[in-house]
Amino acid sequence: MRLEIEARDGMARSGVFHTPHGAVATPAFMPVGTRGTVKTLDGDDLESLGAQMVLSNTYHLMLRPGSDVVRDLGGLHEFMNWRGPILTDSGGYQVFSLDAKVSEDGVTFRSTYDGSRVELTPERAVAVQEDLGSDVAVALDVLVGLPASRPVVEAAMQRTLRWAARSIQVRRRQNQSMFGIVQGGTDASLRAESASKTAELEFDGYAVGGLSVGESDAERDKAIEVVVGELPEDRVRYTMGLGDTEGMLHAVARGIDLFDCVLPTRLARHGKVLTPDGDYSLRRAEHARSTGPLDSSCGCTTCRSYSRGYLRHLLQTGEPTGLRLLTMHNLSYTFNLMRGMRSAITEGRFEPFVASTIERRVSAVSGKSLA
Numbered sequence: 197m198r199l200e201i202e203a204r205d206g207m208a209r210s211g212v213f214h215t216p217h218g219a220v221a222t223p224a225f226m227p228v229g230t231r232g233t234v235k236t237l238d239g240d241d242l243e244s245l246g247a248q249m250v251l252s253n254t255y256h257l258m259l260r261p262g263s264d265v266v267r268d269l270g271g272l273h274e275f276m277n278w279r280g281p282i283l284t285d286s287g288g289y290q291v292f293s294l295d296a297k298v299s300e301d302g303v304t305f306r307s308t309y310d311g312s313r314v315e316l317t318p319e320r321a322v323a324v325q326e327d328l329g330s331d332v333a334v335a336l337d338v339l340v341g342l343p344a345s346r347p348v349v350e351a352a353m354q355r356t357l358r359w360a361a362r363s364i365q366v367r368r369r370q371n372q373s374m375f376g377i378v379q380g381g382t383d384a385s386l387r388a389e390s391a392s393k394t395a396e397l398e399f400d401g402y403a404v405g406g407l408s409v410g411e412s413d414a415e416r417d418k419a420i421e422v423v424v425g426e427l428p429e430d431r432v433r434y435t436m437g438l439g440d441t442e443g444m445l446h447a448v449a450r451g452i453d454l455f456d457c458v459l460p461t462r463l464a465r466h467g468k469v470l471t472p473d474g475d476y477s478l479r480r481a482e483h484a485r486s487t488g489p490l491d492s493s494c495g496c497t498t499c500r501s502y503s504r505g506y507l508r509h510l511l512q513t514g515e516p517t518g519l520r521l522l523t524m525h526n527l528s529y530t531f532n533l534m535r536g537m538r539s540a541i542t543e544g545r546f547e548p549f550v551a552s553t554i555e556r557r558v559s560a561v562s563g564k565s566l567a
Contacts, residue, residue: 225531252282284330286333333375339409341409353390356379357394360399375432391422470529507521
């Protein structure tokens with residue numbers, strides 16, 4: 197499993213990440229299928245939209261139905277009927293959100309399903325992901341919310357490094373990549389140390405973790421810059437939990453290849469529509485009689501087939517079909533954005549592409565606010 201860089205434009209780069217279940221053109225976005233499904237969609241939907249790779253969650257799948265059940269049912273690809281590449285995250289974010297007890301050995305928490313006591317160590321996180329059979333496993337890390345004091349951030353970063361070394365030592369599968377996670381908050385020196393020492397462990401790829409947890413956009417961008425400067429050129433760089441348009445554009449400009457986030461699908465379930473001309477709420481009364489599509493420039497099934505008025509009706513009446521159709525549109529928008537970035541990098545026009553994309557969205561929103 198390797199990353200093949202095909203084009204560069206400044207720090208931005210496009211290429212192909214080769215995996216046992218197919219090639220992924222980068223930069224790429226992974227829809228989040230937490231429990232083995234992207235909410236409201238199935239594998240055929242994802243394939244028709246152009247999804248290349250999806251993310252599933254170690255924490256949830258180890259609890260329900262259990263990684264041994266997934267393994268016995270043929271592994272995660274067979275289990276969820278998805279033939280493309282899958283990345284499983286370590287569960288560190290979910291553990292963080294549960295305010296788990298963290299020790300040098302691992303983390304202890306209560307199951308969100310039945311309240312039972314659960315222990316997760318770096319070694320168990322690897323074993324669970326090997327049972328799941330994903331193409332990419334991610335080492336367990338220690339995540340802290342921001343802002344936080346330097347001693348707290350440094351302690352979490354150092355423990356993440358020790359856990360990363362333990363994870364590398366116990367991996368068994370040769371057909372599964374393993375990514376290490378870089379921590380360090382927004383402290384440049386801690387980020388640099390974490391990135392360089394994680395790179396020394398020679399993971400197959402590197403995740404930038406500990407962001408989108410309370411820092412500003414400027415702080416996030418600076419942290420990414422520092423990290424990328426310490427990572428090897430021939431490995432995937434993955435920013436975890438980042439999925440907004442402007443954030444991904446800025447990250448790709450700094451050398452990031454891969455993203456995941458619940459944002460496009462979660463916003464869809466709340467009636468928020470993503471478009472190149474700014475995002476809007478379909479629940480607003482002004483759309484009730486609209487015969488137009490969600491986005492006149494979009495060619496997805498939803499925009500080709502249904503009016504805003506009809507889709508708003510589905511939302512207002514709680515019809516699940518409405519959630520599915522909006523989810524399909526928001527993912528289509530996100531995949532189109534990634535395709536646009538790849539083309540711009542290949543053609544050497546990435547900087548003007550970023551500027552025009554952001555300007556179009558800002559201008560549209562400003563125009564609406566003045567109307």
